[in-house]
Amino acid sequence: MDIGNKLNALLVQHNPKKTRNLNWLIIVCILVIVLGAFSLGMIQLRQSFAYVNISKPKASSISTQEVLPAAATKPSTIHSCKYWFKKVDKVTVKGTKKNVWMRYIMSCESGCNPTANTSNKYFGLYNFTKATYKGKGGKNIFDGKEQIRIVSKMYDRGSTYRAQQFPGCNRAFLRDWNKSHK
Secondary structure (H helix, E strand, O other), X not given: OOHHHHHHHHHHHHOOOHHHHHHHHHHHHXXXXXXXXXXXXXXXXXXXXXXXXOOOOOHHHOOOOOOXXXXXXXXXXXXXXXXXXXXXXXXXXXXXXXXXXHHHHHHHHXXXXXXXXXXXXXXXOOOEOHHHHHHOOOOXXXXXXXXXXXXXXXXXXXXXXXXXXXXXXXXXXXHHHHHHXX
């Protein structure tokens, strides 16, 4: 016999009219427990996504010290910006405009995810199309280190070329860079 039946039997012995009230009480208790568990689950779910900020980069995020959109705050894993920024630092001089631009564009395009697949034909750290990536000499579109080397060469082709390749993120970078370097 479960607890609900035991309680019900006790109440029926003492007052049969209260049986209906007990049933409602049990239902309300179950609902409170379920809703509490659901709320706790939602809080934990919300906390697990708290490090992701999909808003556009803010002007205050630009400096030669740390220049990144908020999406760059994921935990340190192979998909973290911290990991990939170190790879960018190996091919550029840290703190230079090129270094800051490469970090910013990577954060903006994919949130530093080398296996990014936006489901609209763009892939990798810098969201290349497969054709464009192959045309730039790339072999594995999901190889983050290879993408960094390719983008480093692309940067050297000039600002017009960068604006054509990464129009939205490059525009945001220039807006933020110019605000922070007046």
